[in-house]
Amino acid sequence: xxxxxxxxxxxxxxxxxxxxxxxxxxxxxxxxxxxxxxxxxxxxxxxxxxxxxxxxxxxxxxxxxxxxxxxxxxxxxxxxxxxxxxxxxxxxxxxxxxxxxxxxxxxxxxxxxxxxxxxxxxxxxxxxxxxxxxxxxxxxxxxxxxxxxxxxxxxxxxxxxxxxxxxxxxxxxxxxxxxxxxxxxxxxxxxxxxxxxxxxxxxxxxxxxxxxxxxxxxxxxxxxxxxxxxxxxxxxxxxxxxxxxxxxxxxxxxxxxxxxxxxxxxxxxxxxxxxxxxxxxxxxxxxxxxxxxxxxxxxxxxxxxxxxxx
Amino acid sequence: xxxxxxxxxxxxxxxxxxxxxxxxxxxxxxxxxxxxxxxxxxxxxxxxxxxxxxxxxxxxxxxxxxxxxxxxxxxxxxxxxxxxxxxxxxxxxxxxxxxxxxxxxxxxxxxxxxxxxxxxxxxxxxxxxxxxxxxxxxxxxxxxxxxxxxxxxxxxxxxxxxxxxxxxxxxxxxxxxxxxxxxxxxxxxxxxxxxxxxxxxxxxxxxxxxxxxxxxxxxxxxxxxxxxxxxxxxxxxxxxxxxxxxxxxxxxxxxxxxxxxxxxxxxxxxxxxxxxxxxxxxxxxxxxxxxxxxxxxxxxxxxxxxxxxxxxxxxxxxxxxxxxxxxxxxxxxxxxxxxxxxxxxxxxxxxxxxxxxxxxxxxxxxxxxxxxxxxxxxxxxxxxxxxxxxxxxxxxxxxxxxxxxxxxxxxxxxxxxxxxxxxxxxxxxxxxxxxxxxxxxxxxxxxxxxxxxxxxxxxxxxxxxxxxxxxxxxxxxxxxxxxxxxxxxxxxxxxxxxxxxxxxxxxxxxxxxxxxxxxxxxxxxxxxxxxxxxxx
Numbered sequence: 001x002x003x004x005x006x007x008x009x010x011x012x013x014x015x016x017x018x019x020x021x022x023x024x025x026x027x028x029x030x031x032x033x034x035x036x037x038x039x040x041x042x043x044x045x046x047x048x049x050x051x052x053x054x055x056x057x058x059x060x061x062x063x064x065x066x067x068x069x070x071x072x073x074x075x076x077x078x079x080x081x082x083x084x085x086x087x088x089x090x091x092x093x094x095x096x097x098x099x100x101x102x103x104x105x106x107x108x109x110x111x112x113x114x115x116x117x118x119x120x121x122x123x124x125x126x127x128x129x130x131x132x133x134x135x136x137x138x139x140x141x142x143x144x145x146x147x148x149x150x151x152x153x154x155x156x157x158x159x160x161x162x163x164x165x166x167x168x169x170x171x172x173x174x175x176x177x178x179x180x181x182x183x184x185x186x187x188x189x190x191x192x193x194x195x196x197x198x199x200x201x202x203x204x205x206x207x208x209x210x211x212x213x214x215x216x217x218x219x220x221x222x223x224x225x226x227x228x229x230x231x232x233x234x235x236x237x238x239x240x241x242x243x244x245x246x247x248x249x250x251x252x253x254x255x256x257x258x259x260x261x262x263x264x265x266x267x268x269x270x271x272x273x274x275x276x277x278x279x280x281x282x283x284x285x286x287x288x289x290x291x292x293x294x295x296x297x298x299x300x301x302x303x304x305x306x307x308x309x310x
Numbered sequence: 311x312x313x314x315x316x317x318x319x320x321x322x323x324x325x326x327x328x329x330x331x332x333x334x335x336x337x338x339x340x341x342x343x344x345x346x347x348x349x350x351x352x353x354x355x356x357x358x359x360x361x362x363x364x365x366x367x368x369x370x371x372x373x374x375x376x377x378x379x380x381x382x383x384x385x386x387x388x389x390x391x392x393x394x395x396x397x398x399x400x401x402x403x404x405x406x407x408x409x410x411x412x413x414x415x416x417x418x419x420x421x422x423x424x425x426x427x428x429x430x431x432x433x434x435x436x437x438x439x440x441x442x443x444x445x446x447x448x449x450x451x452x453x454x455x456x457x458x459x460x461x462x463x464x465x466x467x468x469x470x471x472x473x474x475x476x477x478x479x480x481x482x483x484x485x486x487x488x489x490x491x492x493x494x495x496x497x498x499x500x501x502x503x504x505x506x507x508x509x510x511x512x513x514x515x516x517x518x519x520x521x522x523x524x525x526x527x528x529x530x531x532x533x534x535x536x537x538x539x540x541x542x543x544x545x546x547x548x549x550x551x552x553x554x555x556x557x558x559x560x561x562x563x564x565x566x567x568x569x570x571x572x573x574x575x576x577x578x579x580x581x582x583x584x585x586x587x588x589x590x591x592x593x594x595x596x597x598x599x600x601x602x603x604x605x606x607x608x609x610x611x612x613x614x615x616x617x618x619x620x621x622x623x624x625x626x627x628x629x630x631x632x633x634x635x636x637x638x639x640x641x642x643x644x645x646x647x648x649x650x651x652x653x654x655x656x657x658x659x660x661x662x663x664x665x666x667x668x669x670x671x672x673x674x675x676x677x678x679x680x681x682x683x684x685x686x687x688x689x690x691x692x693x694x695x696x697x698x699x700x701x702x703x704x705x706x707x708x709x710x711x712x713x714x715x716x717x718x719x720x721x722x723x724x725x726x727x728x729x730x731x732x733x734x735x736x737x738x739x740x741x742x743x744x745x746x747x748x749x750x751x752x753x754x755x756x757x758x759x760x761x762x763x764x765x766x767x768x769x770x771x772x773x774x775x776x777x778x779x780x781x782x783x784x785x786x787x788x789x790x791x792x793x794x795x796x797x798x799x800x801x802x803x804x805x806x807x808x809x810x811x812x813x814x815x816x817x818x819x820x821x822x823x824x825x826x827x828x829x830x831x832x833x834x835x836x837x838x839x840x841x842x843x844x845x846x
Binding site for chain 1: 742744745747748750751752753754762763766767769845
């Protein structure tokens with residue numbers, strides 16, 4: 001199966017008086033259709049930059065993105081974006097906010113049909129009774145539900161989530177994660193999410209892409225998450241691999257991400273070759289094999305591993 | 311749900327600077343009385359206390375300062391000046407009604423008088439010269455006018471009479487019960503004061519010479535002048551009190567007179583209104599008839615007797631508006647009209663330009679220097695230019711607007727358009743980046759983006775600009791009216807300053823308070839509008 005979305009040699013740099021400031025350099029990632037991929041990394045490492053380039057909100061310096069066989073240029077309603085802040089238009093009701101997008105995506109549908117689409121998604125996210133309220137009358141969590149409904153109501157090819165639950169309290173976050181998961185599994189939309197919440201990433205994704213620290217951030221490591229779907233939180237927490245994976249991610253975030261470039265070198269030493277593996281369709285990314293690596297690492301102290309890499 | 315609406319209303323009150331009312335509503339709602347009483351103390355009692363303190367200091371200070379117009383008026387004199395403006399307005403209204411009444415009288419009398427004569431003329435006479443019942447209605451209204459006039463006369467006579475006996479004889483002259491009752495009331499209340507005043511003046515004059523202690527001559531001089539000073543101060547005070555009391559009676563008299571005239575039975579009023587209506591319809595017919603007759607006369611050479619009478623009849627039917635002077639309230643209305651007109655011109659110019667500037671940084675850079683240069687220009691500098699330009703460009707035989715009105719309104723517009731322009735441009739250019747991203751992601755077209763996203767999100771700032779503009783416009787208006795001689799509040803202040811009577815200062819102070827209070831009200835209205843369009 002061909003990868004649905006290919007990010008190839010994606011680079012973002014801003015010109016400064018001291019030469020170009022390279023935020024993201026040669027970012028490579030392939031995403032399968034219907035896959036849920038999470039980008040994780042330290043704040044400011046450039047994960048949101050990658051996402052916004054994919055959304056078309058940020059011009060690409062070099063490299064390119066291919067979505068469903070077509071190179072992207074600029075934003076469009078084929079990609080639904082859920083922003084960190086709900087970004088609702090405060091003068092429109094929840095329904096009108098969703099309708100604004102639906103009207104753009106389904107301009108051939110009748111007025112009634114479009115309204116039904118908007119109402120359907122609002123009902124799914126649990127806002128059937130608050131459709132006519134203005135964002136100011138809704139809680140932050142409810143606003144973000146509207147944001148999710150707006151993104152899904154576009155029936156996009158790809159869903160982009162930019163730290164969608166970053167501003168919410170833990171309980172609301174759990175609730176919304178489940179709503180998101182339910183909607184996603186129903187629609188099977190390819191999704192890319194940016195987050196720095198390890199548990200969220202583990203709960204939602206098929207693969208977790210760890211980014212090295214900026215500047216010149218790139219893919220540092222990829223962790224496949226093999227929990228079975230449909231998932232429930234308790235089941236995942238009880239899974240024997242859960243804490244290992246979690247520890248692996250946290251260790252990466254707290255230690256390895258600082259060692260820019262070195263880890264990639266070590267990956268190459270292990271025999272992974274980006275160029276050679278580019279065409280392998282089965283493995284969207286060579287680092288898929290990392291899953292095995294974890295299994296080997298089980299019971300091994302973290303520090304030791306780090307020193308070994310150094 | 312009802313509670314929610316109630317608290318939204320409370321928040322709204324707070325936002326439009328009427329938050330001090332909130333504790334009263336909350337008390338009625340049954341909220342904690344202690345907290346609410348505290349809020350009332352700080353929100354209501356403190357402002358009242360400061361106002362009272364201000365009035366007290368003003369009252370004290372006013373007596374010390376003597377200008378060429380006499381002592382500076384205190385709050386009481388200003389209040390009585392306000393009352394006298396009210397009286398003046400009422401008197402003007404009475405006069406206007408009387409004018410109307412006289413016109414009716416003339417019409418009906420001449421219609422009756424010339425009816426027979428008219429039958430001798432060729433052509434058909436217009437019907438409806440006299441509708442049934444009109445005469446009775448007219449006599450009822452005549453009675454009312456007579457009574458009202460007598461009431462006013464009583465007041466006038468009494469207010470210049472000095473002795474009780476004289477006043478009583480004046481009252482006795484009036485046979486109508488209302489006026490006599492009124493006169494007696496006035497005598498009862500006003501005369502003791504008048505007499506007391508006279509007695510006090512006498513007492514002061516006859517006061518035994520100050521008996522100084524011989525050992526301190528300096529003190530003697532000091533005390534003597536102090537006594538004199540206090541004497542004159544006392545006199546001034548007495549006079550002021552008397553004036554204020556008189557004002558009160560004048561107010562009552564005009565109110566009573568006005569009530570008499572306006573409280574005619576409804577049947578009478580409808581009849582009179584009908585007669586006015588048919589008269590205004592008849593007038594062109596009569597006029598045409600008269601002209602036909604003249605033409606016929608010229609053609610045939612046959613002279614008609616009584617032609618003059620027809621002419622007088624036509625004249626009696628002609629409508630002539632009351633030529634009275636502008637009252638204070640008419641001047642306020644003119645000012646409001648002018649500022650509103652100027653504000654509309656300013657908004658119509660400023661909002662579109664502001665939107666264009668906000669959308670395009672290039673346009674913004676192009677227009678910005680002009681804004682910066684013209685923004686600080688005073689209305690006094692604009693006005694002569696406006697006067698010359700309007701005088702040259704607005705030439706019309708039948709002008710829709712007075713020149714002075716246009717001059718002031720355009721000056722107001724020129725000075726008040728800048729805040730709206732700057733704020734609109736700022737609002738449009740500072741649309742929230744996240745919201746712009748949403749627009750981008752949804753790929754809204756340019757027109758949709760501007761109308762559905764950018765302008766709504768700029769609304770709060772546009773309205774802030776409009777509010778500031780109206781404030782500037784109202785402030786500028788007074789100066790513009792003063793120079794342009796537009797018959798509004800500015801001209802009122804100028805006229806009062808020019809006529810230099812003892813009431814000058816208090817009248818100007820009344821104008822100051824009026825301007826301030828209206829400015830506050832305009833601001834509150836705009837603030838409410840601003841709240842309605844804001845979405846926090």
